[in-house]
Structures are given as C-alpha cells and as structure tokens.
Amino acid sequence: MKIVSQTWNQHVVKKENKTLVLDQIREHAPISRASIAQQTGLNKGTVSSLVSELMNEKLISESGTGQSSGGRRPVMLLFNQQAGFTISIDLGVKNILGVLCDLKGNILEGKKIILEDNQVEIVLERLYGLINELIAAAPDAPYGIVGIGIGVPGVISNEGEVLLAPNLDWKNVQLKEILADKYQLPIVVENEANAGAIGEKTYGAGQKSNDLVYVSVGTGIGVGLILDGELYKGIRGFSGELGHMTIERDGLKCRCGNTGCWELYASENALLSKAKTDQFKSIHTIVKAAEKNDKEAISLLNDMGKYLGIGITNILHIFNPEQVILGNAMIEAEKFVLPAILEYIDAHTIGFNRDDVKISGAMLKEYSTVLGIASVNIELFFKENQATLELLS
Amino acid sequence: MKIVSQTWNQHVVKKENKTLVLDQIREHAPISRASIAQQTGLNKGTVSSLVSELMNEKLISESGTGQSSGGRRPVMLLFNQQAGFTISIDLGVKNILGVLCDLKGNILEGKKIILEDNQVEIVLERLYGLINELIAAAPDAPYGIVGIGIGVPGVISNEGEVLLAPNLDWKNVQLKEILADKYQLPIVVENEANAGAIGEKTYGAGQKSNDLVYVSVGTGIGVGLILDGELYKGIRGFSGELGHMTIERDGLKCRCGNTGCWELYASENALLSKAKTDQFKSIHTIVKAAEKNDKEAISLLNDMGKYLGIGITNILHIFNPEQVILGNAMIEAEKFVLPAILEYIDAHTIGFNRDDVKISGAMLKEYSTVLGIASVNIELFFKENQATLELLS
DNA sequence: CTAAGTTTGTCTAGTGACTAAACAAAGATT
C-alpha cells in the first residue's frame, strides 16, 4: 500500500513550532522571547510556553537581561550548546581524524592518528581506541554523547554499509551495524564528499548557498551535492560519482570500467603519475616545489587546474549551482590551482551559468568532512529528541 | 532579514489535510469517505467535513453507491476533472503544438501548426490564434480556463523571460509578462526539457520514480531533472544544460564557447551533419532508410546511440537516478538507438549505478512537453485555489 | 424471513494548541 504523506494535527503544529523557536535561538542567540515572536510570527504567549518547555529540556538557558530599546529590558536566551556532544571521524587512507564537537559544531578535542594498514579489523581497533578516547574527553552533559559518525572515501549504501572503498580495499563492510552494536548510539556513516558538502554548507564557505557542489579532490575525485538545500543522494545513495564522468571519449581506461574518467586527469593520483621526476611523492611536495619556483611543479599544478576546470565547467552547466567548493588534498594547492581553474571556466562556460556562481576552496580545510558528519548527527539528535520528548510529556 | 519558514497553526493544518483528501480522490477515485479516512489516518468526521467543502467548491462529486463489503454500501466520490481546463503549448522550431486539457491531464483538443518564420512578432500572432481557438473549444466549467503554459527550447529565467533560444533566434523575450498581460490568467513559461521531465513524471513512464532524468534529444540536447520528486532548476533556473557537458576535451568547438560538448556528437543536428549523403534531411528520413536496411542510416543511428551512451553513463554516475527517459525528436529512432545506448552503458557504467536504473523512451512521445506544462498549471491552480477559497470561507 | 453482525457516514462532546488582548513588571523619557 502506498504510504500517505503525514496527516496534520495540533501535535504536529506544536512540534514544528517548537523546532522553529529552537532554530531561532540556535541561529540568533542571544535573543529575547519578544524578538522570537516577531521573527516567527508566533504569538508572544505561544513563544513563552514553548521556551519554557525547551528550558525544562535543558536545550536552552536564560542569560542576563539585554539592552533596553526604550522599555523593559529583555531576558536573553542562549542555546545550550553543551547539552550534548558528538564524535565524528574522517577515515582516510593514510590517517584517521577524529573530533569531539558540541551541538554547535565547535571542536573541543581533535586527534589524528596514522594508519599503516587498511585491513578492516586493524582499522576498527584503531577506530575504537580513538572513539573511546574522545568519549572520555567529553564533559558531563544532560544528553551525553548523542551520536557517532564517520566519513568514508567510498560507496555507501543508504543502510550505512560500505559497499566499496577502493583506496582502502574495503568491500561490503557493515560499518553502521558494527558501530551501533558496539556503542548503542545513533550512528551515521556517510561518503566523505557528501559529508564535506554538508560541512561547508553548515559551518563553512557555503552557509548562504542553497545549491552547492563540493568537489573533493584527493586520491580520486568525489562530489557532494547540496540541491535545494538538501543533500542529494540518488535512489540508492550512489550519486556524486563525478570522478567517473567521461571528459574524454576514447580516453584512458579506468579501473571502474569507464573510459576518460575525470579523476584520471584531475586527481592527486593523476597529478603524481604525470610527474616526470620521482621526487614528487604527494601533492604536498609538489606545492613545496612550486613555492620555490620549480617549473615542472608549477606546470603540473597549472595542468591540474585546467583539467579540474573541464569538470567544473560541466558542473556549472549541469547544476547551475550557487557555489562550487573545492576541498580535500588539493586545498593545499589552492593558490596555484584555483587561478588556472577560473581561467578555464571563464573561457568555456555559458555566460548565464557562469555569472552568479562563486568558486572557492573549502573554508574548513581538512575539517570539512568531520564537521559535516557532526552536523548530520546533531540534526538527527534534534529530530529524534523532539520525538522522544513528545512521548515524555 | 532572513525569511523564516512558515509558522504552523490550525489554518495550515486544515489546508494541508484538505489537500491530502483531495489528492486521495484525484489518485484513487472512485473512493469512499471511509476509505479516505483509513488511508490518510484522519478521523471519519474530519474527512466528511472536508469532503463536504470540496463538494461546495465543485472540485469533487458523489457518484452512486459502490460495492458493499459486508455492510452499508459506500458513497463513491469522484474527482471533477472538468472543473476547469488548461491550455498548454509546445513551441518548436518548425511547429507549434497546442492542447486543451482537463484537470486530470486528458487531452480534449489538440492542434499542431507549422511555423515558417521564427520572428517573435509572427510567432506571437500564430500563438494567439492557437490559444484563442483552444479557449473557444473549452466546455463551460466552474473555474473556466485556469491557466496557460508554454514550453520553449531555450534558457528561461525564473521570472519567465526567454533569455536565449538559439534555435529560434530569440533573445530576452518577456514571454510570461506578454501572455499574462494579454490573457489575465496564470501563465507558466518553462524550458522544454524541464516540462518534458514533469510530463513523463506525472503522466508518463516516470510516474513511480522519484529521481528521474529526462533527456530531450532534438536539434540540440536539453535535460530536465526531477530530483527527490521535484524539478531541480538551479539557482537561476539554468540547470540541465547537459548538452554542453564536455565529453571530449580538446574536442569540437561549440558556439556556446565550450569544447567537446555532448550535443555536438549526439543530437539530431550532429547526426545530420555526419551523414555523407544529402538525402538525409531529418531524423525521420534516416529512420525510414534504416527501416529499409540502408547501411549508412543504420550505422549513423548506431553511432548516435553510442554517443548518447557516453552522456547517459555520465548521468548515471552523477545522479544515480531511478530512471532515464529519452524524448523529443529521437523518440522516432528509439528502436535503432536504444540498443546501442544500452550496450554502451552496460560496458561503461559502475555496477552500483547501473543496477537499478530503468532506461527507456518517452511514453508520451511528442506530448511529454505539453502535458508537463499542463501538469504545472494544474498544480498551480490547486495551490492558488486553496489560498483563494480560504479567503472566501 | 428474521435476527445478528458489519460497514458507512454523521453528529456531539471534548481536547489541545493557538491567538488576541489585558495586565504586571521594569525600564526610558520628559
């Protein structure tokens, strides 16, 4: 039978209005009840009553009074960002980055560990150690640890299974289930580029954009799509494989089965394989060389920019986004690569599609992914929490 | 100041529930009140009251009693699809197709006229003639003509201005404003491929898909995107320019400024320009020849399929859609082109992205666009109508 | 053919979330 969209009743109204009030406080704190009423269009009485519930739930608190504007001084409300904490992991090929965040996405504790071996069992052990350390570092809070999340460079099913992570050599790892069993907490497993897109949208360069494309240029190329303000995942969760978009018909053979894939020309791997000298072992060394005016390094980075430009031009034509944000390993080379990208785009993109788009490097640098994961966990907490508190009241 | 999302109150609840009830009747008529209550989860009394309002508004009607299932026989409710009519136009380069539809998207009257001249003033005159004829053909109805819409092969701004339609040689035509002034009715102006996507989603091959990509292969290639069930337009409305996606770096120069654009290899124009004999003046003549086993024709169509396959493979990697639907002029050649497309895709697409996707020709054939336009007008009517009737009650 | 059980659709009483408006508290202004 077809699932019918939600029926509407007072219950729903209350829940939505409560979320609305909480969101106002989260975004505009410190803010007074009167001001919330004005902004949301809700009655002052309604706001008062909802605010009082939120205070009972320890999600907000009153701070002192604010500035008078010619009458009684308002009582300012604060978001209690320490009501709970999240743990977020960026699982890379060479290392794992883990952070402990409050409910506003502030990093309280961060740790990076080096990975020598990508075998599932070994990685899991290291992961548990890192997570336990971060849990231990969390201050006491009404809601404690509200969720754990992890960003993985691979294809993730909607059920949180890592179907394939070629650079880790992982296949069919039920990561969400494994972590949920171990920690009995809400678990988020998301593709690294999708998470990066959310991170930049929530806390980084893309906060004002409703349609943004995050291009993660690392060993390969992955893309996260925020369309109409929401992460777009496709029917099974496999969208954003733009790294395997053909930009040269009858081009190089890719191990994915396709030919002329973008990432064969524009990724870090592509960059390194095109280097003539053996001294270039990573994007880092090339950037260092370029900074010392090494001609080959500069030329390599310039070429990379051109190839990235080809794909980004396609992106502008396909999505007409408000913003394109470049992240992951290439962020280090932004200074050298971005000008070449812009030059290519300006010469090749249809005017309409070029006009209002902003193209930039990731503002959160290496934290785009972890903070995106944190954001997903936080929003999940507020959604679930509303449902739970409903039952309690 | 930031616009705050809607505040929720009983008014909204009623409006939403009324829409819910109406949608049930639109989709499942004939249906009883009891059945609606069961399906929506609304109380029987609530349904009765909303149904009675909808009857007053002439949007639904009672037909006789239905089959008993062991008790009192239910009163069946019907959607009054003739409560109003829409007029929809597909503006082509060589002809204009116009239809009169009821509120269920049934075509009551259709007419196609040939265009010799694409000059704005001349096209407008022909358009007015066609629209007037269709208006005259509409039966009497409580709401009369509820909207006029038009699909245009070009770049349309969110304000309904035709910014550029290269094949018509139109630039900056305020089409929506012109038609609104003349007819004083809700006007929809939409890109032809976007409309086609909506048409196939609402009435055609894509009714069950939430994420579908409609590829309009005509003189050029345009693409309409339905993502998460909604038309995706991008920040200014210029999405879907996949015709100008590079599939060959350093490839052919396109008049759009880019190089190696998909439509230079896979459109009708591309097909014709590659033909060695002059006898092939349109896709139609090539298909006719292929049907008579003409080797060049068959080979041309086969190549077209391969080139379409390159772009569609990209689409599968980018969007992981549930469905890809091919429409416009190429629909005639489906029999010859589709197998080649599928062959290419099967050989080049990542398994995950290939697995659950359905690739097919447009079910509505040459009516995809007009019916999509009709659908937009109809939904607009119900949205606006709800608002108006709110004021009256 | 009658009696019992079922299903449909309406009606009534009650609930709960909201709004409008009155009001008290606290400060600014003259």
Next chain:
DNA sequence: AATCTTTGTTTAGTCACTAGACAAACTTAG
C-alpha cells in the same frame, strides 16, 4: 514624578481535530 515603551505572563476564546455514540443500510446465518 508622571507618562510612555517594551517585555513577558495570564486569561478567555477560537478552531480543527479526535473519540465514540448512533442511525442507516447492507450481508449473512439459520
């Protein structure tokens, strides 16, 4: 000191919904 403003709470009233009773209309069993 008196008046005006602004804030936040309280009270009365509105409205859409739900639960459950009920009448009407039908099926089924004996």
